[in-house]
Amino acid sequence: MDGGSTPLLxxxxxxxxxxxxxxxEDARFACDRGSIxxxxxxxxxxxxxxxxxxxxxxxxxxxxxxxxxxxxSFASPSAANDAGIACVFQELSLLPDLTVADNIAITNPPKxxxxxxxxxxxxxxxxxxxxxxxxDIHPDAPVGDLPLSRRQMVExxxxxxxxxxxxxxxxxxxxxxxxxxxxxFKMLKHLKADGLAVIYISHRMHEIAELADECTVYRxxxxxxxxxxxxxxxxxxxxxxxxxxxxxxxxxxxxxKPDGPPMLSVRGLSWAGRLNGVDLDVRPGEVxxxxxxxxxxxxxxxxxxxxxxxxxxxxxxxxxKPVKLASPQKAKAAEVGMAxxxxxxxxxxxxxxxxxxxNLSFAAVDGFSRFGIVNRKAEEAAIDEVIKLLQxxxxxxxxxxxxxxxxxxxxxxxxxxxxxxxxxxxxxDPTRGIDVGTKQELYQLMRTLAEGxxxxxxxxxxxxxxxxxxxxxxVFYGGTVTRTLSGSALNERNLVAAALxxxxxxxxxxxxxATAAS
Amino acid sequence: xxxxxxxxxxxxRSREAWRHRLAAQRGVxxxxxxxxxxxxxxxxxxxxxxxxxxxxxxxxxxxxxxxVAMAQTLPVLIGGLDLSVGSVFVxxxxxxxxxxxxxxxxxxxxxxxxxxxGLVCGVINGVIVVYGRLQPIIxxxxxxxxxFGLALALRPEPGGSVNFELxxxxxxxxxxxxxxxxxxxxxxxxxxIPYRRSVLGRAAxxxxxxxxxxxxxxxxxxxxxxxxxxxAGLLSAIAGLLLTFxxxxxxxxxxxxxxYTLNSIGAVVIGGTSLFGGSGSAxxxxxxxxxxxxVGDLLIVFDINPVLQPLFVGIVLLFAVxxxxxxxxxxxxxxDLYR
Numbered sequence: 022m023d024g025g026s027t028p029l030l031x032x033x034x035x036x037x038x039x040x041x042x043x044x045x046e047d048a049r050f051a052c053d054r055g056s057i058x059x060x061x062x063x064x065x066x067x068x069x070x071x072x073x074x075x076x077x078x079x080x081x082x083x084x085x086x087x088x089x090x091x092x093x094s095f096a097s098p099s100a101a102n103d104a105g106i107a108c109v110f111q112e113l114s115l116l117p118d119l120t121v122a123d124n125i126a127i128t129n130p131p132k133x134x135x136x137x138x139x140x141x142x143x144x145x146x147x148x149x150x151x152x153x154x155x156x157d158i159h160p161d162a163p164v165g166d167l168p169l170s171r172r173q174m175v176e177x178x179x180x181x182x183x184x185x186x187x188x189x190x191x192x193x194x195x196x197x198x199x200x201x202x203x204x205x206f207k208m209l210k211h212l213k214a215d216g217l218a219v220i221y222i223s224h225r226m227h228e229i230a231e232l233a234d235e236c237t238v239y240r241x242x243x244x245x246x247x248x249x250x251x252x253x254x255x256x257x258x259x260x261x262x263x264x265x266x267x268x269x270x271x272x273x274x275x276x277x278k279p280d281g282p283p284m285l286s287v288r289g290l291s292w293a294g295r296l297n298g299v300d301l302d303v304r305p306g307e308v309x310x311x312x313x314x315x316x317x318x319x320x321x322x323x324x325x326x327x328x329x330x331x332x333x334x335x336x337x338x339x340x341x342k343p344v345k346l347a348s349p350q351k352a353k354a355a356e357v358g359m360a361x362x363x364x365x366x367x368x369x370x371x372x373x374x375x376x377x378x379x380n381l382s383f384a385a386v387d388g389f390s391r392f393g394i395v396n397r398k399a400e401e402a403a404i405d406e407v408i409k410l411l412q413x414x415x416x417x418x419x420x421x422x423x424x425x426x427x428x429x430x431x432x433x434x435x436x437x438x439x440x441x442x443x444x445x446x447x448x449x450d451p452t453r454g455i456d457v458g459t460k461q462e463l464y465q466l467m468r469t470l471a472e473g474x475x476x477x478x479x480x481x482x483x484x485x486x487x488x489x490x491x492x493x494x495x496v497f498y499g500g501t502v503t504r505t506l507s508g509s510a511l512n513e514r515n516l517v518a519a520a521l522x523x524x525x526x527x528x529x530x531x532x533x534x535a536t537a538a539s
Numbered sequence: 540x541x542x543x544x545x546x547x548x549x550x551x552r553s554r555e556a557w558r559h560r561l562a563a564q565r566g567v568x569x570x571x572x573x574x575x576x577x578x579x580x581x582x583x584x585x586x587x588x589x590x591x592x593x594x595x596x597x598x599x600x601x602x603x604x605x606x607v608a609m610a611q612t613l614p615v616l617i618g619g620l621d622l623s624v625g626s627v628f629v630x631x632x633x634x635x636x637x638x639x640x641x642x643x644x645x646x647x648x649x650x651x652x653x654x655x656x657g658l659v660c661g662v663i664n665g666v667i668v669v670y671g672r673l674q675p676i677i678x679x680x681x682x683x684x685x686x687f688g689l690a691l692a693l694r695p696e697p698g699g700s701v702n703f704e705l706x707x708x709x710x711x712x713x714x715x716x717x718x719x720x721x722x723x724x725x726x727x728x729x730x731x732i733p734y735r736r737s738v739l740g741r742a743a744x745x746x747x748x749x750x751x752x753x754x755x756x757x758x759x760x761x762x763x764x765x766x767x768x769x770x771a772g773l774l775s776a777i778a779g780l781l782l783t784f785x786x787x788x789x790x791x792x793x794x795x796x797x798x799y800t801l802n803s804i805g806a807v808v809i810g811g812t813s814l815f816g817g818s819g820s821a822x823x824x825x826x827x828x829x830x831x832x833x834v835g836d837l838l839i840v841f842d843i844n845p846v847l848q849p850l851f852v853g854i855v856l857l858f859a860v861x862x863x864x865x866x867x868x869x870x871x872x873x874x875d876l877y878r
Contacts, residue, residue: 078755099757114755118748118817119741120559127745128757136736159552161559179756293871324872331871348873369874 027090029054029218030075030187035084037070044070045081045242052187052235057209057219059233059250062262063428063456067242068222072191075220076108077101089186102128105186109176109193117165122146124164125179149178154204169196170315177205181212188212189220194228195454198315206232224456225483226255238262263458270461271489272468279306279492282341284476285445287326290335295321297500299335303445303476308467310491311480313520318500319480320364323447326478327361328352339445353384353441360384360438362431364449370434373423377413378404380422380433385440407436412462428459435466446470448479452486464490484516498522566811566819569862570826573809573855577833584840595717597836599710599785602719605828606778607799608806609726609821613734613767613774615807618747618816619668619675621768623683624775625800627660629791630690631779636699636789639780646702654776660686661772665765675768683800690791697790706784719781723825726777731821734770739763747816805852806831809859830855 028051037045045067052058060068073079075086077095086093088104095101098108108114115124122143123130131141146160155174164172173196180188190209194202209219209232223229229236230250238245238261245261253261283302290299296318303309311319325333328346337344339357346352352359363369371380381404382389389400408418411432417424422433431451438446448467452460467490471477481487487494493507496519504519506512561568578597582589607624614621631653639649660682667678709718734740742763745753754760778799783789803824810827812819834851838844843851870876 097757098755099759102757108755110755114752116745116748116752116756116817118813119744120563123741123744124756127741127753130738130741132738136733137738137741139736159555159559161556163559163563324874329873331873 028052029089031087032071032075033085033087035071035074035086036082037074037079038082043242045074048084048239048242048244050237050244051247052218052220054186054218055213055216056234057213057221057232059229059236060220060222060239061229061236061258062239062245063458066239066262066456068239069191070242071239072108072189072220072222075101075187076106076189099128102183105184106189107180107183107185107187108189108191109180110191115164115172115176115179118163120161120163121150121158121167121175122160124175125149125160125182127179128183145182146178149182150174152181153178153208155201168316170198170201173197174201174205185217187218187220189222191222192224192454194223194225202228224454226258230255259457262456270457270464272465274492275306275468275472279304281305283338284340285326285478286338286341288336288338290322290325290333290337291500292321292325292330292333295500296325296333299501301495301502303478305444305474305476306471307492308471308477308479308490310487310494311478311497312484312487312494312506312516313497313503315482317497317520319497320449321500322497323361323449323478323480326352326447327359353443358442358444359447360441360443360445361447362435362438362449362451364453366431366434370437371422371430374421376420377418377422377425377433381407381437381440384437388441403440407440410439411436411466426456428455431455431459431463435463439470444475446475446477448477448481450480450482452481452483460486484513487516488512496520563818564820567823567826570810570823570830570859573859573862574826574830574833577830577837581833581836581840584837591712591715594715595710595712595719597832598712598717598719599781600835601829601832602717602723603778603782603785604799604802604806604832605723605825606726606774606781608803608810608824608828609731610771610774610778611800611803611807612810612812612819612821612824613743613771614675614679615804615812615814616747616816616819617743617764617767618750619764619767620804620814621664621679621771622676622800623660623664623679623686624771624803625796625798626683626686626690627657627772627775628779628782628799629796630660630686630693631657631776632782632786633690633694633699633789633791635780635783636701637693639701639705639783641702646705649702650705650780653780654773657772657774657776657779658769659772661769661775662765664772665768668768669761669764683796687791687793687796690796694789694791697788697792699789701783701787703787706787709781709784722777722781726774727822727825730770730774734766735820739766743767744817747813748818802831802852803828805856809856827859830859 031051033049035045035048048067048071050071060071062068070079074081077098077100093104095104116127125146126142130137131145132138143160150156150158150160153174155171155178158167158171158175164175167175173193177193194205197205213219221233233250235247235249237247238258240262281304284305285303287299287301290296299322311322313319321330324330326337326346328348328351337346344357351357367373382400385403386395389396389403413432413436414425414429422430425433435451452463467477467479479491488511493505494511494516495502496504496506496516498520503522506515506519585593587593607628610624611621634656635649635653638652639646664679664682667673667682668675671678709722711718739759739762742753742758742760745756745758746760746763750760806827807824808814808827809830810819810823810825812823831852834855835845835848838848838851
């Protein structure tokens with residue numbers, strides 16, 4: 022495929038160090054016009070750094086970048102933009118106070134007499150939104166008011182509005198609904214046919230299998246291999262990424278069936294039209310999954326249980342005793358013992374500029390204090406224990422948590438709550454944007470915690486995870502549990518059918534999502 | 540499909556467009572409403588009613604703070620705060636009382652000189668903030684002290700003079716419209732609106748909204764910040780000129796500068812601009828300034844000791860800010876409180 026023609030973009034001998042940490046070492050990469058090229062690797066493998074170098078966000082320490090046969094170097098993101106490179110970043114680059122149209126046109130707004138032409142800008146935004154199939158978004162709406170999945174579509178429309186030669190998507194689908202993913206894929210295939218080069222980063226293997234023409238794998242900042250999609254098995258690819266044998270990803274379910282009275286029992290939980298009479302029971306030792314399409318009330322259920330919602334109705338019993346969950350502070354108290362691993366770890370889970378140590382002790386600090394004075398020794402001991410348990414990279418413990426990779430940051434969020442010794446653990450899509458290795462560790466950890474007697478509610482948008490990790494899965498639709506799947510009935514086919522609220526599962530999963538949800 | 544949605548908009552869509560546009564102006568509209576209510580009470584309690592001369596006096600008093608508040612709005616929009624606006628106001632007043640004198644040509648050159656000095660003060664603030672990578676609040680605290688020191692050097696004792704014809708022209712009214720209001724409208728039309736619709740003005744909102752995202756979007760962050768401070772200096776200088784026309788002299792009074800700096804922040808907030816940056820408008824700040832000034836007038840008509848003015852200004856400020864947070868009562872997800 023890359024035989025005779027010269028590639029559109031070629032990078033060679035790229036190295037980048039942050040302080041003493043090596044992010045990239047002698048890395049290379051090449052991509053062609055009219056092709057979709059997937060970048061694979063664990064978090065911290067160097068993919069994001071490579072992308073930031075192409076996009077002009079950080080300069081490389083050494084190496085050459087050749088675009089269209091010409092050596093180039095980008096001093097800033099706008100220089101890379103001008104050269105025809107547009108990025109959709111994992112951390113959204115949108116401006117929340119500005120309107121959708123303002124955001125889409127921010128790099129190069131249409132002008133009349135030297136001033137921004139609002140009417141032309143609106144048209145441009147409408148066209149860009151239509152191109153990604155997101156006509157439902159109003160160009161005058163402030164971006165901050167949109168839900169995450171809509172914001173992600175705006176981000177993609179914004180990148181496209183710059184008419185790029187190379188479009189880079191870094192985990193761009195992680196927040197999208199299944200219907201949006203289908204639209205975006207269709208659009209990417211069109212762009213490919215138009216001769217664009219698309220660089221695609223995702224942790225979802227089936228997306229890459231469906232979309233990419235070629236794959237390049239990185240590990241620990243080094244280039245591993247480039248190959249055509251379909252020539253390697255999933256297992257072989259994952260082995261290349263993690264550099265060790267790929268055994269079973271999911272730990273085995275527990276032998277003995279959890280029985281006895283439920284630890285957490287919820288009846289008729291409703292809130293603001295988003296939750297409509299949710300009933301559920303979780304026993305100690307159980308991992309209960311929450312399935313269904315994105316936005317069917319799963320997140321609200323977890324937030325509500327944790328006391329973050331106002332005006333919730335219904336009853337919640339813990340160990341058979343009714344409790345009133347009025348605030349996160351009450352929910353984490355010893356007699357309730359709840360912990361929530363939030364969806365948005367950067368905003369709701371971490372204090373990014375503070376050290377890993379400080380972040381870890383926030384939730385549990387009451388436990389180490391007497392009369393408001395923190396017992397430093399007990400605190401240190403507990404922190405060290407959690408760091409060991411979670412294998413958080415130890416060189417950054419006294420540095421800011423912002424310096425860690427996404428996977429390690431998520432471990433800090435989880436560690437912070439494990440320090441409170443929770444009995445009921447609520448996980449809101451904890452593996453989003455996390456590398457395979459860390460994911461595997463988290464699955465194991467969930468099982469270990471359950472075996473230690475914890476009751477776990479686990480929401481995930483990844484069906485494989487729900488199938489592999491959960492004793493039961495409650496499928497949500499329209500703010501309530503419509504179906505419970507367990508044992509052999511817990512498979513992808515049934516999950517997809519139940520997510521769409523179909524009584525019979527008689528069609529292929531992904532295709533069904535495409536037609537019914539769009 | 541694209542063409543259809545661009546030309547003939549369905550009714551629901553256009554209603555949605557209006558809803559969004561109205562929501563974006565909510566802060567400004569609130570300030571206008573508060574001012575209108577207060578001024579109506581003032582006119583009604585005034586024995587002689589709202590005569591042209593009463594309106595003119597009120598406008599002259601309000602326009603000074605309105606211009607300084609407009610100046611303050613720009614650094615606030617990028618998420619900063621300019622503590623030097625009051626000092627630039629005083630410095631340009633002292634300078635004007637020295638150089639805006641003599642014949643028409645000399646006077647015109649003097650006016651240009653005063654505005655240029657204001658602009659340079661602002662550029663200095665901006666350059667230090669951008670290239671020193673420092674927080675605006677501390678940079679302008681320091682430069683503000685320097686600018687005030689220069690004002691004292693220029694005019695150790697109150698005094699000086701100004702071209703009488705020009706001063707008279709700028710403080711009277713034409714067909715019932717005060718010159719100071721015309722000056723304000725000119726500042727809005729010639730400075731604010733072009734700025735708001737320029738790429739660098741858009742960039743200022745982007746920076747205030749999320750500086751990192753703005754940088755990642757290829758927005759010219761450095762230039763936009765410098766321009767915001769530069770225009771703040773220019774608008775403060777226009778206010779300084781107007782002060783000279785109103786008082787026919789210059790005075791380096793420390794209390795005056797500090798008072799205008801702090802009141803300008805109050806006016807900006809009443810006008811609906813977020814202190815976190817990213818949303819708001821200089822037009823709101825103008826009405827915010829008039830709200831704060833009308834408090835004093837109301838005290839007079841209600842026969843309350845004017846010495847108590849700060850007390851009432853404080854209450855009005857708290858009231859206006861509380862109105863802005865009424866929407867928090869509707870929140871049902873506690874996380875939204877922290878967004």
